[in-house]
Amino acid sequence: MSGPLSHIRVLDLSRVLAGPWAGQNLADLGAEVIKVERPKFGDDSRTYGPPWVKDREGRDTKDSAYFTSANRGKKSITLNISKPEGQKLVRELARICDVLIENYKFGDLARYGLSYDDLKQVNPRLIYCSVTGFGQTGPYREHPGYDFMIQGMGGMMSVTGEPDGAPGGGPQRAGVPVADIITGMYASIAICAAIAHRAETGIGQHLDLALLDSQIALLAYQNTNYFATGKPPKRIGNLHPNIVPYQPFKTADGSVILACGNENLFRKFCAAAGCAELADDPRFAGNGKRVENRTELTRLLQAMFSKRSTKEWVELLEAAGVPNGPINDVAQVFEEPQVQARGIKVELDHPVAGRLPTVASPMRFSATPVEHKLAPPVLGQHTEEILRGLLQLDDAAIAKLRTDGTI
Secondary structure (H helix, E strand, C coil), X not given: CCCCCXXXXXXXXXXXXXXXXXXXXXXXXCCEEEEEECCCCCCHXXXXXXXXXXXXXXXXXXXXXXXXXXXXXXXXXXXXCCCHHHHHHHHHHHHCCCEXXXXXXXXXXXXXXXXXXXXXXXXXXXEEEEEECCCCCCCCCCCCCCHHHHHHHCCHHHHCCCCCCCCCXXXXXXXXXXXXXXXXXXXXXHHHHHHHHHHHHCCCEEEEEEHHHHHHHHCCHHHHHHXXXXXXXXXXXXXXXXXXXXXXXXXXXXXXXXXXXXXXXXXXXXXXXXCHHHHHCHHHCCHHHHHHXXXXXXXXXXXXXXXXCHHHHHHHXXXXXXXXXXXXXXXXXXXXXXXXXXXXXXXXXXXXCEEEEEECCCCCCCCCCCCCCCCCCCCCCCHHHHHHHCCCCCHHHHHHHHHHCCC
16 A cells, blocks of 8 residues: 555755655655755755765765755755746646645745745645744744754753753753754644645645744643743753653663653552552652652652662563663664564665665554655755656756756
8 A cells, every 4th residue: 555645746845854854754654755955065954964874885975864864755856946947847846746845034935936825826736834943924034043042942941951050950952953853743744734624625725834833832731831830940850840750760780760650650660669658658649749749759769779770670660560761872772672673773775875774754554554665865866857757858958957057
């Protein structure tokens, strides 16, 4: 069976991460995704190295490992959209595509006659998704936006990291660009919803996705904690603001995360760990009391955890049905039997690298399974295929486009 979006064609004019992440999701779901890149240079993220993709002989290529994380399943075409012929080709492609994704600054594509208002005249069914730092409205709409600054402005860094007075305290960005990635995820959902709406009405629409909006939404209960108290939440390191115990503890040889998300799990933990009396201690009777007395409970539990190894704790807690886990580095992640059983690492045929490892989509379907067919493309790999196959251009027309620097 083909993927659930195998009937959809996407024109991806985005670059770096947020927009490309959405495009990759759609490609994983079976859509044909045509990635438009600048001639000679391509997507900015191709240069975000080292590390670089290695060729079959182990030499560095011109493409970064970063680029491969967000461009699986796409076809690359080079177009110079500052040239009239390039703009014409984008319009012709938009005419036969279902979705367009772009992350140019507000108003930039309008200068080239490629705004939503322009392209809906060519294709009223087009779903046009704009991904920007601050959206299409508001006083900041013309400002550029990057993940790091959005994590700061959007509150993420205010709740990430150790408290100011603790060793290593101070604001921290997340270890991956969460503002970019969550915006790409919201964009994917919005595009799928717009496809469903179009199936009923026949009408496309303009989707307005902003990094700042998405980052704020990602704060989830930290937002509602603030609404409930009127006080902005603080950084508390690896602790959970609303659940105790839900944190890492140092063992005799490492660390283990304990996650008691409800009262039953806390009692199971206490019984397994040999401290059943704590479950009936008035100071810790119920999650609310444990949050109030977090410091004392943490002290008592830490003294217990330090007496056994991580392996011993993991085995003990797993046998008792108590959620727990080690703190893995990325290499250890891919050594986990569960990760290997789920086939999370996938190797794809790459024209330069040979077998290129990538991470499989986490979306699983019983009737329309995800298939990973295309490796992240080299720059312009599919230019002639698309110009000949979709736009029916002949050799002379393609040669002229190359001579003019349009492709």
